[in-house]
Amino acid sequence: MKIFITGATGFIGGHFARRMAGNGHEVICGGRSPAKLNSLPKEYNPVRIYLEHKETISRVLKKEHPDIVCHAAALVESNSLENLRRVNVDGTKNVLDACLAFGIKKVIYVSSVAVISGNKEVPLTDDLPYKATNAYGQSKAEAEKVAIAYRKKGLKIAILRPCIVYGEDEPHALHILIKWLKQRTLPIFGEGDNKLQLVSVENVVDVMALCLSREEAYEGTYLIADKEMLSVKELFYCITRAIGAKSPIHVPRIFVELFVKLPVIGRRASFFLKDRTYSIGRIKEKLGYVPRVSTCDGIKKAVLSYGKGR
Numbered sequence: 001m002k003i004f005i006t007g008a009t010g011f012i013g014g015h016f017a018r019r020m021a022g023n024g025h026e027v028i029c030g031g032r033s034p035a036k037l038n039s040l041p042k043e044y045n046p047v048r049i050y051l052e053h054k055e056t057i058s059r060v061l062k063k064e065h066p067d068i069v070c071h072a073a074a075l076v077e078s079n080s081l082e083n084l085r086r087v088n089v090d091g092t093k094n095v096l097d098a099c100l101a102f103g104i105k106k107v108i109y110v111s112s113v114a115v116i117s118g119n120k121e122v123p124l125t126d127d128l129p130y131k132a133t134n135a136y137g138q139s140k141a142e143a144e145k146v147a148i149a150y151r152k153k154g155l156k157i158a159i160l161r162p163c164i165v166y167g168e169d170e171p172h173a174l175h176i177l178i179k180w181l182k183q184r185t186l187p188i189f190g191e192g193d194n195k196l197q198l199v200s201v202e203n204v205v206d207v208m209a210l211c212l213s214r215e216e217a218y219e220g221t222y223l224i225a226d227k228e229m230l231s232v233k234e235l236f237y238c239i240t241r242a243i244g245a246k247s248p249i250h251v252p253r254i255f256v257e258l259f260v261k262l263p264v265i266g267r268r269a270s271f272f273l274k275d276r277t278y279s280i281g282r283i284k285e286k287l288g289y290v291p292r293v294s295t296c297d298g299i300k301k302a303v304l305s306y307g308k309g310r
C-alpha cells in the first residue's frame with residue numbers, strides 16, 4: 001500500500017512511518033522542518049508540506065496518488081487558539097479538501113482525547129459530548145467536526161483519539177521529566193490512589209495499522225489507551241524506577257489544597273488529583289485492538305531510549 005503521512009517528522013507520525021516502511025508499505029513522509037526531513041532515509045520519500053498551504057499538500061497527492069492518507073500533523077504545544085485553529089482546523093480542512101480533489105478515499109485522522117476530557121464521567125467513553133479544557137482541545141474538537149463533515153462528502157475517515165502518548169523519542173514531556181527528576185523528588189499528593197491511563201505509541205501505531213484492513217475503523221470515533229489503569233502512586237513509582245531517580249514522596253492531604261492554588265505548578269499538580277481513565281471497549285470490539293505493550297514496560301523502554309536518538 002502507498003501511504004502519505006502528515007506529521008511524519010513528529011513523534012506519532014514518525015513511529016507510524018517506520019512501522020509501515022518496515023512492513024513493506026511505500027511511505028511518503030510529510031513534514032515541515034527541513035532538518036528533520038533531511039534526517040529521514042531517502043526511501044521514506046520525505047516531502048515538505050505546510051498545513052496552512054493547501055497547494056503543498058495537493059502537489060503531493062496529485063503526484064503520488066496514495067491509497068491512504070494518515071493525517072498526524074498538528075500544532076500541539078501552543079496556547080494561542082488563533083494559531084491552533086490555523087494549523088489544526090484549517091490545516092485539516094486543507095488535507096481533506098486535497099483528498100477529495102485527487103480521489104483519495106481513505107484517511108486516518110489522529111485526533112485526541114482532549115476533545116472530551118472536560119466531561120466528568122469516569123471512565124470517559126467515545127460517545128460523550130465535545131468538552132475541551134484548553135485551546136488545544138478546542139482546536140482538535142473543531143477539527144474532528146470538520147472530519148465528520150467530510151465523511152458526509154464521501155471520504156472514509158477513521159477518527160482516533162489517543163490519550164497521553166508515551167514512548168521512544170517522546171518529545172513533549174519525557175525530557176522535562178528526566179531533567180526535573182535529576183534535581184527533585186516527585187511528589188504524590190495525598191494517597192495517590194486516583195487512577196490514570198496512558199497509551200504506548202506502539203499501541204497507537206497498532207491501531208493505526210489495524211485501520212488499513214478494518215472497514216469498521218471508518219465509522220465512529222475510537223479512544224485509544226493501554227489496558228492498565230494505574231494509580232498515581234503506581235505510575236510515579238514505575239517512572240522513578242525506570243529513570244533511576246529517588247522514590248516519590250507523599251505530600252499530606254492538608255498541604256495539597258494550598259499547593260494546587262499556586263500558579264502554573266498548582267494547575268499541573270491538580271492534573272494528578274483526578275481519575276483520568278478511558279473506555280477502550282469499542283475499539284476492542286470493533287477493531288480487535290489488543291493493547292500489546294503494558295504501561296510500565298513501555299515507560300521503561302521510553303526512558304532507556306532517551307538521548308540515544310534513532
Ligand SMILES: NC(=O)c1ccc[n+]([C@@H]2O[C@H](COP(=O)([O-])OP(=O)(O)OC[C@H]3O[C@@H](n4cnc5c(N)ncnc54)[C@H](OP(=O)(O)O)[C@@H]3O)[C@@H](O)[C@H]2O)c1
Nearest residue numbers: 007009010011012031032033050051073074112162164165
Ligand atoms: N503526543 C500525545 O500525547 C498525543 C496525544 C493525543 C493526540 N495526539 C495527536 O497526535 C498527533 C501527533 O502528535 P505528536 O505528539 O506526534 O506531535 P509532534 O511530535 O509535535 O509532531 C507534530 C508534527 O506535525 C508537524 N507540523 C506541525 N505544524 C505543522 C504545519 N503547520 N504544517 C505541517 N506540518 C506541521 C510537525 O512537523 P515538524 O516537526 O517538521 O515541524 C511534526 O511532524 C497530533 O495530531 C496530536 O494532536 C498526540
